[in-house]
Amino acid sequence: MEPGKRLPGKVAIVTGGSSGIGEETARVFARHGASVVLCDLQDELGAAVASEIVTAGGKGEYRHLDVTQEDEWTSLVDDVEAKYGRIDVLCNIAGIGRGIDPATGKRNSMDLPDLSLDSWNQVMAVNAAGVFLGTKIVHAAMKRAGGGSIINISSICGLVGSFGNAAYNASKGAVRIFSKSAALQYAKDLIRVNSVHPGFVDTPLARPGLVGNAGKARMDATPLGRYGKPSDIAYGCLYLASDEAAWMTGSELVIDGGMTAN
Numbered sequence: 001m002e003p004g005k006r007l008p009g010k011v012a013i014v015t016g017g018s019s020g021i022g023e024e025t026a027r028v029f030a031r032h033g034a035s036v037v038l039c040d041l042q043d044e045l046g047a048a049v050a051s052e053i054v055t056a057g058g059k060g061e062y063r064h065l066d067v068t069q070e071d072e073w074t075s076l077v078d079d080v081e082a083k084y085g086r087i088d089v090l091c092n093i094a095g096i097g098r099g100i101d102p103a104t105g106k107r108n109s110m111d112l113p114d115l116s117l118d119s120w121n122q123v124m125a126v127n128a129a130g131v132f133l134g135t136k137i138v139h140a141a142m143k144r145a146g147g148g149s150i151i152n153i154s155s156i157c158g159l160v161g162s163f164g165n166a167a168y169n170a171s172k173g174a175v176r177i178f179s180k181s182a183a184l185q186y187a188k189d190l191i192r193v194n195s196v197h198p199g200f201v202d203t204p205l206a207r208p209g210l211v212g213n214a215g216k217a218r219m220d221a222t223p224l225g226r227y228g229k230p231s232d233i234a235y236g237c238l239y240l241a242s243d244e245a246a247w248m249t250g251s252e253l254v255i256d257g258g259m260t261a262n
């Protein structure tokens, strides 16, 4: 084992790997010795992240995956297990904020009375059903590997309510409690399932809400006085993916600069 590497020999799938938190998590996992299959809808960006990992001496490849599509999950998991012989880690990071109204092409409304059922379903499909599908479909392969770690990205919006998109809060609350039920069911197979709850992290998803008055209010509410960086969350995922977290399951890792401490 190379000294200092925390995921030697592990095979990890990282969704949402083309951007933000997922992109950085893929890089950190690869630096720590994992073979990383990063998945997303943004194919060009994802392929560039994978090639950067390989150029840096790591093991990484990009695969297209729409996390809302069960058949795509099945072929991804089958292919990864066939190619690498095992799957040790699944990091469910892919997510959306508000979604886009297909009729107008504009971002969906945040006001609850104006929130359409289509918008609700769109957010729940990616953020909640996507996590469910991955957690369900990876089970058999992880069991064959003798155990594993599933890391589901929720949010502080899965812990407390907000004036933002209620569908987003609902989807992230679903991830939180779903992860605990999965942890109970999968414990006998030594598959750990934990949720991660980031505060405001500077990524393309969050950036529109980090400027102006909303941004000031969020910064004021963050005791550590800065927005998160993708690496702040990636290192939490690294811990949960590693054997250092062998006795941790059904738990919530809050990484939010102290925002929900008060």
Ligand SMILES: NC(=O)c1ccc[n+]([C@@H]2O[C@H](COP(=O)([O-])OP(=O)(O)OC[C@H]3O[C@@H](n4cnc5c(N)ncnc54)[C@H](O)[C@@H]3O)[C@@H](O)[C@H]2O)c1
Binding pocket: 015, 016, 017, 018, 019, 020, 021, 022, 039, 040, 041, 042, 065, 066, 067, 068, 093, 094, 095, 096, 097, 126, 153, 154, 155, 156, 197, 198, 199, 200, 201, 202, 203, 204, 205, 206
């Ligand atoms: N940035 C924050 O402040 C923050 C805070 C709390 C939680 N989160 C969560 O962290 C996760 C990552 O968000 P981010 O901030 O890095 O955003 P991001 O937009 O940079 O990355 C999200 C990625 O998910 C991908 N994606 C979206 N729908 C997909 C689908 N159906 N199938 C596959 N991939 C899909 C996008 O293409 C994108 O590359 C999300 O689940 C988000 O809800 C983010």
